[in-house]
Amino acid sequence: MLQDKIQDVFNEPGCATNQSKSAKDKKKGCTKSLKPGAAAGGCAYDGAMIVLQPIADAAHLVHGPIACLGNAWDNRGTKSSGSQLYRTGFTTDLSELDVINGGEKKLFRAIKEIIQQYDPPAVFVYQTCVPAMTGDDIAAVCKFATQKLGKPVIPVDAPGFVGSKNLGNKLAGEALLDHVIGTVEPEYTTPTDVCIIGEYNLAGELWLVKPLLDEIGIRLLSCISGDGRYNQVAQAHRARVTMMVCSQALVNVGRKMEERYGIPYFEGSFYGVSDMSDTLRTMTRMLVERGADKSLIDRAEGVIAREESRVWRRLEPYKPRFDGKRVLLFTGGVKSWSMVSALEGAGLTILGTSTKKSTKEDKERIKKMKGDEFHQWDDLKPRDIYKMLATSEADIMMSGGRSQFISLKAKVPWLDINQERHHAYAGYDGIVNLCEEIDKTLSNPIWRQVRLPAPWDTPAAAPLLAAE
């Protein structure tokens, strides 16, 4: 059951990292074991929510005690152009009696209430640690509810303690494969239908990319799951090509869709100018290979040429302002990597990055791109970062929200490039947005002021009150 599922996603042939491991290491999975007292990051349930919650018109019901939802709802930056139901927090809020007597009946009642009151196209039910321990069978309840209530009710079996966020991403993908994808047929199909996996429309990023696809003539049939609708996700099996954005997290979905429906997939990125262009080129080429009209490629090249010349022209004014400014990247993911060349193109110097979450291949890639002198820190402690910043070895830090105070308390500019960010950095316009944000914070007048010593720490050069 759940254990089989976990072993299955750990044994992912589509993942290059996994393929280079021994049989024993494979079994251990792709997450480093967590060290009690020195661990950070979310759990598997958190990861599952990240993947599925952007499906905006579905109800997302958390089966667990209050901590799992009550401490954490309406806190993600994923945007929807229509239904806002995904922002409503639903939980069974298990009490002590539910722990003792079992929470299955309460779960069914909750599903029924939600369907009666909100009439969503589907309900996702998330398993958490406590009911997983007491043995609530959410798969059975969901099956029963689907039959009884006539709406798809999808069990997402990813209780927090089974592993990391990344594992939760994959288990959410499995839930989609098992219960959602392939259950709805689109009204019509076109030779240019694509499915994008792993794009969550944070800060509305998808909306910086979609107009370009529209212009080229590519139809976004299904996005998993940014600005998503349940029925669109369920139609994903009719796409001609799948693109995987956050490559490793949902590789199981891309590969299994290829296996089941013969849809080829590629890994791409919307971050950075050259990556964006590569993505458009690969997408159109693969669509043409599968029978789309050849003119698609020409249209894509036209858009790329126009957008690239436009973006470099727009980045020009930043060059003199960014001259000599040094950036410390503190993020493990590959996606920030694709921004690097664009940032350097705009005149910034990238000092180095942490590679805590990066794979061996990532590290090799970085080495190839940047040479040996470029710093790659494997286990940079917050205190070390603070020291680097406080001794002004860098002019700005770019990282996730968790580490922002390391930078701010060292009185060094900081920019959020992770999932809580408020600005969209995808696509060609996104890179310009990113440079604008960097420029805004670097040139803010507060930095000189906040670094001033307090009046009691410095003897005044000339006494203000001219005493005799």
Added chain:
Amino acid sequence: MSHIQRFPSAAKAASTNPLKMSQPLGAALAYLGIDRCLPLFHGSQGCTAFGLVLLVRHFREAIPLQTTAMDQVSTILGGYENLEQALRTIVERNSPAMIGVATTGVTETKGEDMGGQFTLFRQRNPDMADTALVFANTPDFTGGFEDGFGAAVTAIVDRLVEPSPTMVKTQINVLAGCHLSPGDVEELRDLIESFGLSPIFLPDLSLSMCGRQPSDFTATSLGGVTVDQIRSMGASVATLVIGEHMRIAGNALELKTDVPGHFFSRLTGLEASDKLIRLLAELSGQPVPAKIRRQRDSLVDAMLDGHFFFSRKRIAVALEPDLLYAVTSFLADMGAEVVAAVSPTQTLVLEKLKAATVMVGDHSDVETLARDADLIISNSHGRQGAARLGVPLHRMGLPMFDRLGAGLTVHVGYRGTRNLLFAVGNLFLSAEMDHDHHPAAHHGDHKTDGHKTEGHACGGGSCGCSAG
């Protein structure tokens, strides 16, 4: 209020847009008010990650919080090893003065024997005897934020406070409940010190969560009441117990040390503040300082100026129980009508509430009960419902992630009461003075029923406008 409708809890199975937060989170906040402390959740790492994000978003500060990172196996086989490893790692890496442990749903469902584990840890690790250790039982599936805060403070008192043979005549203890913001604690310190008394706050968030600028990076709380100060609480002349959820800790302290306790159900409002000032004058034997006399005058004046806008206003309030009591009582003091008082949990203080409807519920209940209200007061999560109803929202409590300075708002004492009066009064005032939206408002007579009318209901021209 002729009829008060009370029901213990909603009959719903699906808690929708929860108001409740978990017990461990409350415990974590209490621990954060201890100097050089690191709170530790005994549970899966997601429990910590969600709580951390919530507190970071509210206080805009780095939040030290660690996890025992329980996985499936350790959950089933028992978590002592994880706990020991976590405690050892924390001491070795961060050498805190105190580690505050809070259990979660995961370890409580298993039924970990925390008392036994405490003794076992102390026996096996004599080298760590210098680090204070406090364990609190805070299952996610019972109680809520306030209960967890209370449990942690009680555990600290039980574990650390010692009776004292001597007495320091000017020293008083304050058990500061979680309805007091760091700003409130600072205000209380100011009031108490102005009588020549020196207070020990347990916990003291005003020193740790108020925007300190550290000279080096620390992974523990920076500032707060020190462990030594806590140990010396037995030497005080009196203890102020603020809030119903501090009562158990207050009783424990009195029982242990014979320091007499003085209970305050609230410190917001003129009479409530009078009671505090009278006690401080008695304890210190000092006359009330001129500054405080002026503050009282100023509050009386604010009540005179402001009461026009509060009279018969219909207000729905949803907050943690003790804050709910303080706010609804203050609103009643000002002549407003509390149409609904919604609490996340069932506690004794609800019996004392003056409101048309008192219930244990969530934000969706507020949405139902506040349909024809003039104002909603709740945490930031009330924003979705308030927007749907078109009713203004005044944010109080936690989390308040869409306002700056959330932790520093003051609503205790004469000055704090005046702040709250102005903040809420201004919302009513601006609604009434918003002439642009109601061009017809000044034609014809003033509507006197003041309830959901289009008219300019400024209560007889008291707003200072030329109407009427």
